[in-house]
Amino acid sequence: MEIEQTVIVQCPYCAQTFEVLVDCSIGHQEYIEDCEVCCRPVSLVIDVAEEDGAVMVQTIGEDV
Numbered sequence: 842m843e844i845e846q847t848v849i850v851q852c853p854y855c856a857q858t859f860e861v862l863v864d865c866s867i868g869h870q871e872y873i874e875d876c877e878v879c880c881r882p883v884s885l886v887i888d889v890a891e892e893d894g895a896v897m898v899q900t901i902g903e904d905v
């Protein structure tokens with residue numbers, strides 16, 4: 842299993858996709874990453890499955 846995986850996510854504001862690097866040694870994490878395209882803050886909720894290391898990422902926009 843890779844320790845780090847690159848996951849492609851979609852920005853909730855501008856719908857562009859960008860890559861985030863996920864540390865798979867942490868089963869659940871939440872952080873904010875600025876969209877590379879529109880620079881708005883995107884909340885990322887990341888879950889890594891213990892069985893197979895599958896990464897699931899939710900993107901949540903903060904309504905202004």
Ligand SMILES: [Zn+2]
Nearest residue numbers: 852855876879
């Ligand atoms: Zn964006």
